[in-house]
Amino acid sequence: MVTVEDGRIVAADNACTLGEQKFLGEPRLKGPIQREGKGWKDITYDEAILRTVEMLRDAERPLLFGWSGTHVEAQCIGVHMAEVLRGVIDNTSSVCHGPSILAIQEVGHPGCTLGQVKNRADLVVYWGCNPIEAHPRHLSRYTRYAEGFFLPNDYLDRTVIVADIRKTETGNIADEFVQVTPGGDYAVLSALRAIVRGKRDIIPRSVAGVPREQLFRIADRCLNAKFIAFYFGLGLTMSRGKYKNVRNAIELVSELNRHTKATISAMRGHYNVYGSNEVNTWMTGYPFGIDFARGIAFYNPGETTAIDVLARRECDACLVVASDPAAHFPRACVEHLADIPTVVIDPYPNATTAFADIQIPVAVTGIDAAGTAYRMDGVPIRMRRVLKTDYPSDEEILGRMYAMLQEDHPP
Amino acid sequence: MRFLMNTGRTIKQGITVECKGSPGYGSETSRCFMHPLDMMEMGVCDGECVRVESTEGAIVLAAAAAESVTPGTIFVPYGPYANHIIPGATRSTGMPDFKSTPVTVEATTDRRKTVYELMEEMGGVAYHC
Numbered sequence: 167m168v169t170v171e172d173g174r175i176v177a178a179d180n181a182c183t184l185g186e187q188k189f190l191g192e193p194r195l196k197g198p199i200q201r202e203g204k205g206w207k208d209i210t211y212d213e214a215i216l217r218t219v220e221m222l223r224d225a226e227r228p229l230l231f232g233w234s235g236t237h238v239e240a241q242c243i244g245v246h247m248a249e250v251l252r253g254v255i256d257n258t259s260s261v262c263h264g265p266s267i268l269a270i271q272e273v274g275h276p277g278c279t280l281g282q283v284k285n286r287a288d289l290v291v292y293w294g295c296n297p298i299e300a301h302p303r304h305l306s307r308y309t310r311y312a313e314g315f316f317l318p319n320d321y322l323d324r325t326v327i328v329a330d331i332r333k334t335e336t337g338n339i340a341d342e343f344v345q346v347t348p349g350g351d352y353a354v355l356s357a358l359r360a361i362v363r364g365k366r367d368i369i370p371r372s373v374a375g376v377p378r379e380q381l382f383r384i385a386d387r388c389l390n391a392k393f394i395a396f397y398f399g400l401g402l403t404m405s406r407g408k409y410k411n412v413r414n415a416i417e418l419v420s421e422l423n424r425h426t427k428a429t430i431s432a433m434r435g436h437y438n439v440y441g442s443n444e445v446n447t448w449m450t451g452y453p454f455g456i457d458f459a460r461g462i463a464f465y466n467p468g469e470t471t472a473i474d475v476l477a478r479r480e481c482d483a484c485l486v487v488a489s490d491p492a493a494h495f496p497r498a499c500v501e502h503l504a505d506i507p508t509v510v511i512d513p514y515p516n517a518t519t520a521f522a523d524i525q526i527p528v529a530v531t532g533i534d535a536a537g538t539a540y541r542m543d544g545v546p547i548r549m550r551r552v553l554k555t556d557y558p559s560d561e562e563i564l565g566r567m568y569a570m571l572q573e574d575h576p577p
Numbered sequence: 578m579r580f581l582m583n584t585g586r587t588i589k590q591g592i593t594v595e596c597k598g599s600p601g602y603g604s605e606t607s608r609c610f611m612h613p614l615d616m617m618e619m620g621v622c623d624g625e626c627v628r629v630e631s632t633e634g635a636i637v638l639a640a641a642a643a644e645s646v647t648p649g650t651i652f653v654p655y656g657p658y659a660n661h662i663i664p665g666a667t668r669s670t671g672m673p674d675f676k677s678t679p680v681t682v683e684a685t686t687d688r689r690k691t692v693y694e695l696m697e698e699m700g701g702v703a704y705h706c
Contacts, residue, residue, distance in 0.1 A: 520701030
């Protein structure tokens with residue numbers, strides 16, 4: 167429930183710590199701004215849209231990046247724009263769970279919805295993730311502290327295992343914490359696969375810092391569970407091995423399914439990043455890092471992904487929508503943003519604002535704009551707006567840009 | 578001393594992430610969590626500044642004692658400070674090595690920069706609301 171006074175949200179009840187701050191989010195830009203020398207000036211929405219379209223028209227290899235903080239309807243327009251412009255479109259999953267998607271493309275995804283986990287999972291494994299700090303309601307709504315249909319005694323009925331390279335807050339509430347040596351996830355997952363396959367005799371005394379006895383105990387807990395929910399985070403996708411770590415985790419879950427029921431899912435972050443992967447896949451066949459330079463959709467992570475395109479100083483213009491690459495990309499990428507025309511579409515001034523030629527503020531989906539967003543388990547949810555403001559939505563702004571670009575390329 | 582730098586989320590980083598110019602965001606993302614024994618060996622106290630250097634460059638952070646961090650590693654919350662010294666190479670995956678950057682850490686008397694000072698150093702122009 168939100169409390170609105172004088173057109174502003176002043177309180178958000180029952181939201182988590184992170185959600186409350188998003189509802190109360192201040193300060194927002196009041197209108198579009200344009201960089202002028204070492205300062206900024208206000209411009210109108212019409213001017214901002216026209217100048218952005220001119221920038222994109224003049225570019226030979228534009229990059230359209232972000233998309234995870236906006237609704238599906240706007241993401242669809244973004245893909246159409248990239249195709250018309252013959253540009254590269256990428257979303258934040260390339261620096262988040264992109265490697266997880268690469269693994270899923272190799273070996274599939276034995277996943278399930280959060281409701282199944284809540285009602286059935288008597289063993290929950292969190293690997294390389296820290297939901298207490300990154301997904302504060304995950305444990306209370308779906309796992310450790312959630313009452314389920316088949317698990318009425320929440321805390322007592324469930325076992326929680328946490329594997330990580332440091333003992334996080336989530337590790338502190340686990341029944342069993344597995345301390346893995348940095349970069350050792352692949353080896354530990356391989357050892358568990360071998361144990362589940364009945365090869366206990368080949369396991370050395372310790373694997374990547376995990377004692378053999380603990381590996382046996384974890385494997386036994388898994389084999390004796392009725393329903394295992396395995397969640398993994400960026401601890402697997404960002405460390406050595408990257409998508410191969412995730413592939414190994416999925417294959418462990420596949421092995422476990424020979425003995426019991428087991429599912430695996432990614433702890434997705436940026437709120438509609440899943441939607442961006444879905445939209446891109448419906449429309450192009452690929453989930454992220456799509457290059458339209460050939461006139462058709464081409465996908466090659468490591469070549470057509472935003473980090474690589476920027477670090478190689480390849481793109482000559484950038485449209486950033488609903489994300490903040492200047493805060494989350496390595497310096498080599500950010501320095502190139504400073505050298506090329508850049509437009510940011512985002513409600514808030516952020517680190518990328520400093521590199522923008524123009525920033526266009528928009529309504530926030532779920533606050534003052536309605537739209538569809540995907541939950542971390544792939545369930546689409548219609549987001550209603552709770553506030554009426556004069557800010558246009560991402561869909562309106564991008565729709566106007568796309569209409570102007572279509573004039574250059576009539577069907 | 579040589580360390581392996583790990584980056585990740587913290588609740589304070591998540592709360593302030595929509596307001597990058599705020600002192601809270603700058604303060605949280607410029608913390609360098611280290612094991613107290615490593616800090617003792619370096620002669621650094623909680624809150625004192627350390628210079629963290631990788632092949633990409635160097636950044637000044639504030640040391641923060643945390644027993645949860647494995648000795649020989651440091652943990653820095655996601656943000657512009659850690660990314661200032663993370664290489665842009667992705668090993669053909671699209672994903673940089675956000676959780677495994679080798680660094681050296683030493684005590685320093687230099688001060689931490691603000692987020693906007695970092696952005697201006699890279700060619701940006703700060704926008705103040």
